[in-house]
Amino acid sequence: MRKRQGVGALMPLLFVGMSVAVAGMPVAPCDHKQAAIEISLQRIVNEWPMRGSGESVSQYVQKLGIRLAFSSLYGRNIPWQFWVVRNLAPNAFSIGGGYVFITDGAVNFVRNESELAAILAHELGHELAGHFCVAPDLIDFGGLFDIFSAPKTQQHQVGVGSLTQVIDPVKEQQADQIAVTILQASGYDSHAMLEVARRLPKGDGVHPVDFQRLRALESLLAKIPPIKAQDSEDFLTIKRTLAAEQATW
Numbered sequence: 001m002r003k004r005q006g007v008g009a010l011m012p013l014l015f016v017g018m019s020v021a022v023a024g025m026p027v028a029p030c031d032h033k034q035a036a037i038e039i040s041l042q043r044i045v046n047e048w049p050m051r052g053s054g055e056s057v058s059q060y061v062q063k064l065g066i067r068l069a070f071s072s073l074y075g076r077n078i079p080w081q082f083w084v085v086r087n088l089a090p091n092a093f094s095i096g097g098g099y100v101f102i103t104d105g106a107v108n109f110v111r112n113e114s115e116l117a118a119i120l121a122h123e124l125g126h127e128l129a130g131h132f133c134v135a136p137d138l139i140d141f142g143g144l145f146d147i148f149s150a151p152k153t154q155q156h157q158v159g160v161g162s163l164t165q166v167i168d169p170v171k172e173q174q175a176d177q178i179a180v181t182i183l184q185a186s187g188y189d190s191h192a193m194l195e196v197a198r199r200l201p202k203g204d205g206v207h208p209v210d211f212q213r214l215r216a217l218e219s220l221l222a223k224i225p226p227i228k229a230q231d232s233e234d235f236l237t238i239k240r241t242l243a244a245e246q247a248t249w
Contacts, residue, residue: 051084071185094123096132113235114192125175
């Protein structure tokens with residue numbers, strides 16, 4: 001078994017491509033580049049330890065992800081798979097084809113179920129916006145905990161692991177807009193996205209906060225009243241499970 005990665009470890013990310021989102025509303029995704037997706041998937045599986053699909057944390061995340069995806073008509077046409085990475089750094093990313101990854105660290109980081117739903121909803125937003133409709137040798141990655149990076153130019157490129165992350169602020173705002181609609185449709189508090197963003201670690205010198213994007217999210221949410229969503233017993237159970245595991249590390 002591969003060793004769990006520590007808090008300082010970063011996920012390998014790649015984010016390049018074109019968007020077909022219109023006014024923040026989901027559109028049908030175009031055909032995915034399956035060969036490129038499979039290559040990227042193999043890299044991720046080879047480089048990072050994954051939780052088994054039968055583990056309670058994995059089953060819960062899959063169930064939550066499907067609930068969010070099915071709140072959109074377009075989301076019901078995608079074969080979603082939600083993977084949990086045994087890594088302590090809070091992160092989430094997607095690679096197209098319905099593949100979404102989230103770390104143990106992200107599940108530990110959230111304070112309530114709406115915040116966890118917000119992280120997953122943003123990744124669904126990338127897929128539904130068509131951000132993976134790219135050239136055969138390219139593929140998109142996105143991640144809630146990396147997308148709040150401030151680009152030094154229009155796109156901010158960071159080399160991590162064997163892949164490359166290119167942060168496109170336009171695509172990230174589009175994914176945010178779609179994520180808000182998903183959270184509203186599925187009964188979660190859409191303001192949780194902003195709460196998570198405000199608590200992210202800052203000042204690491206690599207991923208400074210994208211204040212413009214934060215302001216855009218604040219403006220979007222100003223028109224939407226917050227709601228008090230009840231945490232499910234399943235969410236509370238997996239939080240206890242992870243806390244118990246962490247106590248033995």
